[in-house]
Amino acid sequence: MIAPEGVLRPHYEPLMAKLSAMTEGELDRRFASSRQYLSEAGVFHQVYGEGAEQSHEWPLGHPALVIDRAEWQALSAGLVQRARFLEALLADIYGEGRMVAEGTLPGILIGRNPEFLRPLAGQANGSAPLLSFIAIDLGRGPDGRWWVLGDRTQAPSGAGFALENRVATSKAFPDITRALNVERLAGFFRRFREMLFALGGPERSRIGLLTPGPHNETYYEHAYLARYLGLLLLEGGDLVVHGDRAEVRTVDGFQPISVLWRRLDADFCDPLELFGGSRIGTPGLCRAVRSGALAVVNALGSGILETPALLAFQKPLAEALIGEELKLPTIATWWCGQEKIRRFVAENAARLQLGPAFPGAPPFPVMGETATRQGEASMAVPASTREGVTLVGQEIAALSTTPVFGKDGRLEPRPVTLRAFLMRDEEGWHVMPGGFARVADSRDARVISMQRGGGSIDVWIPSPAPAAKPVTLLGAKGDRFSRRLPGALPARAADNLFWLGRYAERCETAARLLRLHAARAGEGWSEGELEARVALILSDCGVETEGGKPQRGLLALARQAAGTASRIRERFSPDAWRTLNDVVALILDALAEEDEDVVALTSAVLTHMSGFAGLAHENMYQFTGWRFMQCGRALERGQATAMVVSSLLADEPPAGALEALLAFTDSSVTYRRRYSVDLSEETVVDLAVLDPLNPRSLAFQVNLLADVISSLPGVHLGQSPDLLQRRLARLKVRLQTADGTEVDTAFLDRVVDDLALISDLITQRYLLSSPRAAAEWSGGPE
Secondary structure, three states: OEOOOOOEOHHHHHHHHHHHOOOHHHHHHHHHHHHHHHHHHOOEEEEEEOOEEEEEEOOEOOOOEEOOHHHHHHHHHHHHHHHHHHHHHHHHHOOOOHHHHOOOOOOHHHHOOOOOOHHHOOHHHOOOOOOOEEEEEEEEOOOOOEEEEEEEOOOOOOHHHHHHHHHHHHHHOHHHHHHOOOOOOHHHHHHHHHHHHHHOOOOOOEEEEEOOOOOOOOHHHHHHHHHHHOOEEEOHHHEEEEOOEEEEEEOOEEEEEEEEEEOOOHHHOOOOOOOOOOOOOOOOHHHHHHHOOOEEEOOOOHHHHHOHHHHHHHHHHHHHHOOOOOOOOEOOEEEOOOHHHHHHHHHOHHHEEEEEOOOOOOOOOEEHHHHHHHOOOOOOOOOOHHHHOOEEEEEOOOOOEEEEEOOOOOEEEEEEEEEEEEEEEOOEEEEOOOOEEEEOOOOOOOOOOHHHOOEEEOEEOOOOOOOOOOOOOOOOOOOOOOOOOOOOOEHHHHHHHHHHHHHHHHHHHHHHHHHHHHHHHHOOOOOOHHHHHHHHHHHHOOOOOOOOOOHHHHHHHHHHHHHHHHOOHHHOOHHHHHHHHHHHHHHHHHHHOOOOOHHHHHHHHHHHHHHHHHHHHHHOOOOHHHHHHHHHHHHHHHHHHHHHHHHHHOOOOOOOHHHHHHHHOOOHHHHHHHOOOOOOHHHHHHHHHHOOOOOOOHHHHHHHHHHHHOOOOOOOOOOOOOHHHHHHHHHHHHHHHOOHHHOOHHHHHHHHHHHHHHHHHHHHHHHOOOHHHHHOOOOOOO
16 A cells, blocks of 8 residues: 555555545444354464364455456456466376476476376366366566566355455445456356357256265355355265266256366365265265366366476476466575475575475475474475475565554555456456455564455455446346246255254244243153153253253254254254354353252243244245255154143053143143143044144144145155055054044154154155166155
């Protein structure tokens, strides 16, 4: 922001003039609107700590990093040139190997490189480009020049967060972004989406974004970009390779897929031909890639370009591959696989950063004097070049700073790096007009990392005039709107939604029983048969009332629900997600207290679980995914109701059993309105089991289940019913035609068995990974 002579640079003057005119209260309100958007959108990132990851709110700072337009144009030219160079280098590595043959590149940097994937060694011989979306990390030195800090070609992250940064910043400063004519990002992503569909060919079959899953630190970004671009969000288990074709397992059967935007490290993609220990890949994926039936962005094996040792050979490689000197300098790098270089690094280790020569190799880089003090530590400079091949020495980057508002509301200088994004189509390489800027948490920080407390800011490229026509990924104004239903639901997502419904209901069931048990104990309920029966039911739910704290079992159930929801977080509103996590927090707080009130805790848990159910019902799009969650809830509630009624009323019901049953089914008020004050077993059973208008009754759950299943894929009116429909129809009729005197233990046990079978049939038909389950589904022997 500040020129060497201590004055504002011209491109920062409009921004600072507007910020200076704002009062402290106005700035606080603007920052609050930005935070509110991020909170409502549920933007988060994972931070890994001692044995587990934690979700943290997105740390967005203000103001944006502003880059002069002329400077940006020069920088973009250098970025495009570097993209062409990287593309040529990757094609040579996975093609003719000329750079190694001619001695320009040491062969050991390829042969010993874990990112060189031998099963795909000849993939560059085809016509398709191996790179289509890359990122380049940049730093600006004290002299004002931009330097390349590293290349990101494996699965570059940050583009989705850059989009969210722009939206959130625009919420805070809409007037300033308009006044500066900040270039929009949508055009870059529209071009990228068009490129993906072009890769899909004339059929435009399904295009997916392949994610490692919800435990990845940037999973939110994967889900966000999939929604933004209209792609399927897929994990390795969602895919199956039949012959040479990759297909997606959906609840509608197997559906072909032709293009994957890969956000999963290559060696984890195929446990058959790459890393055999991968549990998140797809067996046979390499075969589908080699056949040409599946295009992957970026190509498997492209992560080799992230090898730090390659930076030591940039100049001769560029001259040999593209015949040009690179416009953007790289951070000075020395590879210790050469004796002369190894001695130089050893002599200058105090002023260098020592790090692994190959990507992904531990430990993290060692900085300057720390390396010399380590002596015999693993990152010390080795005594021979044979060992030195795994080590590089790099210049310690002196990063320029950018202004960021600190906690006290004053501007502070913070070191900043910029990740620039490029995509390739038939016309060549294109640069996103902006990027993902990361700022350190302190002025003297040498490493900028979101995992270590760093933050992020938006990046603005001002334009002299507003765009003639704003670019958007939505249809052009005036185009006829056509509402379309969502595509086929991946079987994994359906399975998680189904079990989320079950786990949420399981937690609610345990909370109701535990509240009943604790309330009776508070009334001086003596040890008796009813107490023993309720305790036994709780034990079957995983909640032990004898010895220790029963809240621990409830906590395990709440964590099951929250953990399952985390795998499909993109399908819920942030409020619903927070509600489940609040339940876990409530129980943890109660466990920390010595004299906890179990009745108050379980009442609070039930309130939150009802809130989650309401939010999911009111806010979730009521299509296939919602239906599977409803199936799970109805099955679990039906089974729980049947088992509780059977347990409480078996043989001779103990004193208080009828009141306990009404309390469990939350039907006491309804009972008083419909029946006399006096309780009878027949009327209580009728209300809790057979009444189709009572939303807590067993009959209501079965009717709901029948309605929902009739709308699942593959169920058509007029066709012969399959085994699932027949079982459900018979159960429905049995409950419709029964009376209270028929409902005994045998009746209820049979209902429990029927519901268990229905659950198994739903799983076999829609949720299993076996092709045979889908291909041979036509009903089976009863």
